[in-house]
Amino acid sequence: MAxxxxxxxxxxxxxxxxxxxxxxxxxxxxxxxxxLGPSGCGKTTLLxxxxxxxxxxxxxxxxxxxxxxxxxxxxRPVNLVFQNLALFxxxxxxxxxxxxLKRQGVGAPEISRRxxxxxxxxxxxxxxxxxxxxxxxxxxxxxxxxxxLVLEPSLLLLDEPLGALDLKLREQMKIELxxxxxxxxTTFMYITHDQSEALVMSDRVAVMHxxxxxxxxxxxxxxxxxxxxxxAGFVGETNILPVRxxxxxxxxxxxxxxxxxxxxxxxxxxxxxxDLFIRPESIILTPAESHEDINLxxxxxxxxxxxxxxxxxxxxxxxxxxELLVALPQNQQFAHIGKGDTVPAGVHVDSCRCYxxxxx
Amino acid sequence: xIRTLPRQxxxxxxxxxxxxxxxxxxxxxxxxxxxxxxxxxxxxxLPWKGFSLDWFLAxxxxxxxLLHDSSNIRSIWVxxxxxxxxxxxxxxxxxxxxxxxxxxxxxxxxALYFLALTPLVIPGVILGISLLLTANSLGxxxxxxxxxxxxxxRPSFWLVxxxxxxxxxxxxxxxxxxxxxxxxxxxxxxxxxLGATRLQVIRYITLPFLRPAIIGSGAVAFLMSFENFNTxxxxxxxxxxxxxxxxxQVRDGSTPIINAVSFLLIVSTSTLAVINLLLSRRQPTP
Amino acid sequence: MKNHFRxxxxxxxxxxxxxxxxxxxxxxxxxxLMSLHGKDDMGRTVWTLANYRNFFTEEIxxxxxxxxxxxxxxxxxxxxxxxxxxxxxxxKIVSPRLSGFLTVLLLMPFWVSELVRVYGWMILLRESxxxxxxxxxxxxxxxxxxxxxNDITMLMGLVYTSMLFMVVPLISxxxxxxxxxxxxxxxxxASPMTIFYRIIIPYxxxxxxxxxxxxxxxxxxxxxxxxxxxxxxxxxxxxQIYNEFIASFNWNQGAAFGFLxxxxxSLIIWAGLKISKQQLGKALS
Numbered sequence: 001m002a003x004x005x006x007x008x009x010x011x012x013x014x015x016x017x018x019x020x021x022x023x024x025x026x027x028x029x030x031x032x033x034x035x036l037g038p039s040g041c042g043k044t045t046l047l048x049x050x051x052x053x054x055x056x057x058x059x060x061x062x063x064x065x066x067x068x069x070x071x072x073x074x075x076r077p078v079n080l081v082f083q084n085l086a087l088f089x090x091x092x093x094x095x096x097x098x099x100x101l102k103r104q105g106v107g108a109p110e111i112s113r114r115x116x117x118x119x120x121x122x123x124x125x126x127x128x129x130x131x132x133x134x135x136x137x138x139x140x141x142x143x144x145x146x147x148x149l150v151l152e153p154s155l156l157l158l159d160e161p162l163g164a165l166d167l168k169l170r171e172q173m174k175i176e177l178x179x180x181x182x183x184x185x186t187t188f189m190y191i192t193h194d195q196s197e198a199l200v201m202s203d204r205v206a207v208m209h210x211x212x213x214x215x216x217x218x219x220x221x222x223x224x225x226x227x228x229x230x231x232a233g234f235v236g237e238t239n240i241l242p243v244r245x246x247x248x249x250x251x252x253x254x255x256x257x258x259x260x261x262x263x264x265x266x267x268x269x270x271x272x273x274x275d276l277f278i279r280p281e282s283i284i285l286t287p288a289e290s291h292e293d294i295n296l297x298x299x300x301x302x303x304x305x306x307x308x309x310x311x312x313x314x315x316x317x318x319x320x321x322x323e324l325l326v327a328l329p330q331n332q333q334f335a336h337i338g339k340g341d342t343v344p345a346g347v348h349v350d351s352c353r354c355y356x357x358x359x360x
Numbered sequence: 361x362i363r364t365l366p367r368q369x370x371x372x373x374x375x376x377x378x379x380x381x382x383x384x385x386x387x388x389x390x391x392x393x394x395x396x397x398x399x400x401x402x403x404x405x406l407p408w409k410g411f412s413l414d415w416f417l418a419x420x421x422x423x424x425x426l427l428h429d430s431s432n433i434r435s436i437w438v439x440x441x442x443x444x445x446x447x448x449x450x451x452x453x454x455x456x457x458x459x460x461x462x463x464x465x466x467x468x469x470x471a472l473y474f475l476a477l478t479p480l481v482i483p484g485v486i487l488g489i490s491l492l493l494t495a496n497s498l499g500x501x502x503x504x505x506x507x508x509x510x511x512x513x514r515p516s517f518w519l520v521x522x523x524x525x526x527x528x529x530x531x532x533x534x535x536x537x538x539x540x541x542x543x544x545x546x547x548x549x550x551x552x553x554l555g556a557t558r559l560q561v562i563r564y565i566t567l568p569f570l571r572p573a574i575i576g577s578g579a580v581a582f583l584m585s586f587e588n589f590n591t592x593x594x595x596x597x598x599x600x601x602x603x604x605x606x607x608x609q610v611r612d613g614s615t616p617i618i619n620a621v622s623f624l625l626i627v628s629t630s631t632l633a634v635i636n637l638l639l640s641r642r643q644p645t646p
Numbered sequence: 647m648k649n650h651f652r653x654x655x656x657x658x659x660x661x662x663x664x665x666x667x668x669x670x671x672x673x674x675x676x677x678x679l680m681s682l683h684g685k686d687d688m689g690r691t692v693w694t695l696a697n698y699r700n701f702f703t704e705e706i707x708x709x710x711x712x713x714x715x716x717x718x719x720x721x722x723x724x725x726x727x728x729x730x731x732x733x734x735x736x737x738k739i740v741s742p743r744l745s746g747f748l749t750v751l752l753l754m755p756f757w758v759s760e761l762v763r764v765y766g767w768m769i770l771l772r773e774s775x776x777x778x779x780x781x782x783x784x785x786x787x788x789x790x791x792x793x794x795x796n797d798i799t800m801l802m803g804l805v806y807t808s809m810l811f812m813v814v815p816l817i818s819x820x821x822x823x824x825x826x827x828x829x830x831x832x833x834x835x836a837s838p839m840t841i842f843y844r845i846i847i848p849y850x851x852x853x854x855x856x857x858x859x860x861x862x863x864x865x866x867x868x869x870x871x872x873x874x875x876x877x878x879x880x881x882x883x884x885x886q887i888y889n890e891f892i893a894s895f896n897w898n899q900g901a902a903f904g905f906l907x908x909x910x911x912s913l914i915i916w917a918g919l920k921i922s923k924q925q926l927g928k929a930l931s
Contacts, residue, residue, distance in 0.1 A: 051549075074553070074554075074555050075555070076553075079553055080550070082546050082549070084546055086544060088551075090569055099551070100556075103554060103556045103557075104555055148553075379731075382731075382732050383751065388770060389763055389766025389806075390762070392769060393765060393766040404769045405775060406780070407779065452661070453661045453662065453665050456657070457665075464654065464655045466655060466659070472663075472666070475666050475671075481915050482670075483884075483911055485904070485907070486674075486677070486904050489891060489904045490676060492891075493673065493901060494672055494673040494676040497676060586759070587758070587760065589760060589869070590868070593888070603760075606759075606762075607870065610761070610768070611873075611874070619769075622765060625759060625762055630754050633754060633757040634750070637750060
């Protein structure tokens, strides 16, 4: 069976500006696929091309094997949940959800049945006759999703729909959305600049930068094996240290403040100016064992950033002024550490990932 | 100086006094006109001779009340018809103009928009005479060339409608455009995305969104037409509109029947205005 | 980028073009052409500048013209002076609840036909009018005085008729002004005068411009008020036009007068927009 979405050599330029640069990818049926990227990376343009609001400059776009280039937006089997939701303020909840079915000429009893079943699915039974202005942010969200899902699209596009919600609600909606997708089985294509949204909900995530995909992978791989320097820097918190390679195979690097570390090269690391990426949680304080694969160095605590289970340290190596972010383990083990203390620390070679400097 | 700042007592009192005087100034002529419509006298003047509905109801022969004054009744009817036609035409064309200038792109749009605004700054008298001249020239042309007489090209009902339409449309255009500017273009895309055609988008999304502006500007168009004097002055034929008819009566001396007409006008227009206001207040503006 | 098909453009543009072409452009071109025509000695229609020559040679014509323009300017200034305190009071001084009510009250009289309003003033002010009756019965006047038919009354009438078109833009521009601007200026030690000239007036400037333009245009083109309230021997220019059209039946002369009035009003509006650096679209909406 053909993939839900098949993108071939898709390219979109505005004058000299390349918004989407020759993309090739497929989205599998029933998956939750996210596109993660900073604003201006071209993700919205890509989404609007899939929805049909923009025409590609080059390339093909197939939905369930059918070429979409001559299909106008109102005939495409994709539905879009807009960033600002775009609920029709002149209609109530029920009329909003029924809008698409009415356009298809579905009979009134059938519309009523399908709207009710969807209202139930998004936990809004009994809200059908409310006005849009009477709903809370999270409820509006669910109406917008229900309005699209009722049409049983091949592909549901979501354009940062959680952006307008406050933090708590956003956390809650993330879980709800993931459950909903598993429940209905529709393919979701989710656009966001928020990595946590992408990582929590998705089966696969594409990281987009300057109109290109840097990496398409599972959230876990994206985090632990970022393929490029951009992905390493964009996904998750990390320490970035400019380093010079002093020997290769095995790679040994020296930081600007003189620390020598063994590291793992990713990609083409021929040049001797590299960037070293170390995740905060991979720096282990007072390592129990000294293994040859572990780099050891002393850390002086400069500041403690208390945040409950997520507490971190800002620490320097000796007297240098380059601060490293270190995540503390969650068992209160280091609760006694204070400002100015010096503690031994270690980091595994595999967690010291080096990428070529500059470019992406 | 303003409500939150401390202010001197003298300043406040003087200011309040001025405002009271202003509102007296504002309402004095209207209130007096209304009161004198019920004075049992043959002249719209004091002294007060007692309450009477003669100027509304009397059947003659000494006094003829408004209800039995065929000339005024006829002119009210003419004005209503004129206003209905003007509202329909100007709301239609004004709304289309709003769509044109807000949603379409074409060469010379700025120039055309500028032109569409000018009717509001052309003195009404000028609109009237230029239309009169043109209609007259056209009439002569048709008569000389084809030997046909087109009655509507002489001062007539339809010429009045056209004359008022020519500038009231600009007003509608401005009001509807202002509302259309607030329209979220994503609503249109959302409707397309849900399978609506372009026509259905306008029918189910854009027009309902514009409805308050369309109704409001339609009501104002009706009132503007109903009370128009300057433009109509040169275009009326045998069917005189109410303001022209009243003017002729005022110019030639006055009877309290003018007060009676004025009273009805004041009551009905204020009612309409208040209804319009309440309706526009109730509409939530997203 | 919008994906409208061109049929939409065609549907929308046709009525708009018809309206502007047939009812605005063609009639005004015709007005200009008519003003450049006249009858020669043989009664034939010829091209001529005589209609404009008449305007400059007959003192009464250009006197009326200049007088009308000057009075229209005076009306505009007076209207501003009368209504500004009201707009300020409504938006900045009175409590917000009362402010809505006062605004509605302010607009009500203007929904009523201008003729009715002028008529109201006539029965108030004329010799047998209400004010004279009250003053004489109170013993303040020995004999009734004619208060109608002079320039002062006419000016008052014009101000009265045009107030709405000044006060509405003033209110909307002052409404948009954050009270904290005034509070900040006060806090920084500015005197009320300074606040007024340096903060409030500049802020309300767009409203003042659009109000002034509309008031000026309406006063210039007014026919009813000068005709019914003004003196018998001091004509307003629109009456001059009316006379040429209806009384003398000299349409060519009337067209020339009309065109001059149009030119004057356009010129002043253009100058007003230039000085205040505004655009017509913004000033009107």
